[in-house]
Amino acid sequence: MQNHYRRLPSPFWLLLLAVPLALLPFRIALGASLGMVLLILTLIDPIWALYAAILSVPVQELIQLPGGLSITQATLLLMLGSLGLHTLAAPERPLRFGRLFGPLALFLLALLSALIFTPFSRTEATRELLRWATVPLVYLLTLRALDGRAGQSNWRVYGLLACLLLAPASNAALGLVQFWFGIGPESFGAGGGRMRAYGTIGQPNSFAGYMNQAWPLALSLTGGVGVRIIQGVVGAHATRAHQQHRTQFLLLALLGGTTGLLLAGLLTSFSRGGWVGALGGMVVLSLATLIALPAPLRRWAQRGMLGIAGGMLLLILLGGGGLLPSSLAGRLGSITSSLRLFDVRGAVVTPENFAVVERMAHIQAAWNMYQRYPITGVGPGNYSLAFESLPDPGMTPISTRPWYTSRGHAHNYYLHIAAEAGSLGLAAYLFLLAGIAYQAVRAIRSAPNLLWLSIALGATGISATVAVHNLFENLHVLNMGLQLGTIWALLVLAEGHHKEQKI
Known part of the structure; x- marks a missing residue:
């Protein structure tokens, strides 16, 4: 009987799969077919699970699977299974942890401590801990999929870079459509019939955070291709160089666009916080680029950075002269007011200052949480519960009335993590940032070629941008940690690996 089945032609098995699919509704059949293809590809190579997870972030709220499972949650399960199977199947290649796994694990331990001692909901704390656990998961899978073993081709790296840029870029295109045609809720109005871009992320500030997790990488890769073209032009006749590097010119245009x-x-x-974060990231990226490039190429980099600085100065001058659209000029001018700290209890709320006072009310509530629970905080994911909780007899309320409803975060992640995980959580998070900064320096110094130098610079710029933007926002939401965890893994990989790859 077993031999009889073996003699059956392969089209028989395809037909056996196709018949039940043909009887299903088209959407279900299409989803099942794509799911089976992805499952097979993941069994062959774990990189496909990584691609799927990164690409799922913009559509996580749009695609729901049976049982209420989101597409991102499904890809996370696929990643976990892929990592386990490929690790067990190749015991001669042990799991690689890298320098950043220790700080990530320490931060998770701090969150676990806060979960154990939370005075509020352990269910919410567990959910937040699991959300953060996806970061080391995608970090480990990236190191596994791009472990640099002999014979591994370059397409994995190029495919990963494409996914890291394609997912945010597609969201940016949607955001521009929303802005131009005024599509969105009335609260997102930007004046002149326009709407603040929010993409599929749902909130303009979080959308800006998603953009900030991609543009430094795109910019650094654009610069890397530009440097390669310049080297070719200098080393050969211009016409001949143009012919040899036609693909690189097309790539330059694509990355620049x-x-x-x-x-x-x-x-x-x-997003004012997004703009300030981008400015901080640009400064760090510029300094890192000037330090990393060899002396002959620094002049080209300096000219490019002077052009960028000139553009920013022009933007400020136009705003000061009233030549920018009033909505944009007003938003730029209000950045300083959003940085001012004050006591909400004495503030008079007006329609003009409502957003600023509300932001400060959430910051002040986070500070009250930290003062009341300074060691382990109110528990991961419990900010809103603590904000809206009624005080015990004789205790002052955590939030400041009349702000009864929480926006979900403290508008400053450093204060937010201090409120939710106490001094232990804040110290662990700062240690993680210090580890990322150290790894970035090592990666930039040790990058074996221009491709990995560009990746290291872009990852450094993203890390700096997120660190600054987190002064005004919580960017560790909506599974955007999948993007960040991959970026941090690339910093580890850039340190002296993949010497055979070229840009």
């Missing part, structure tokens, strides 16, 4: 699209999405989000 992607960078512009991402920055346009960031601009039309009208």
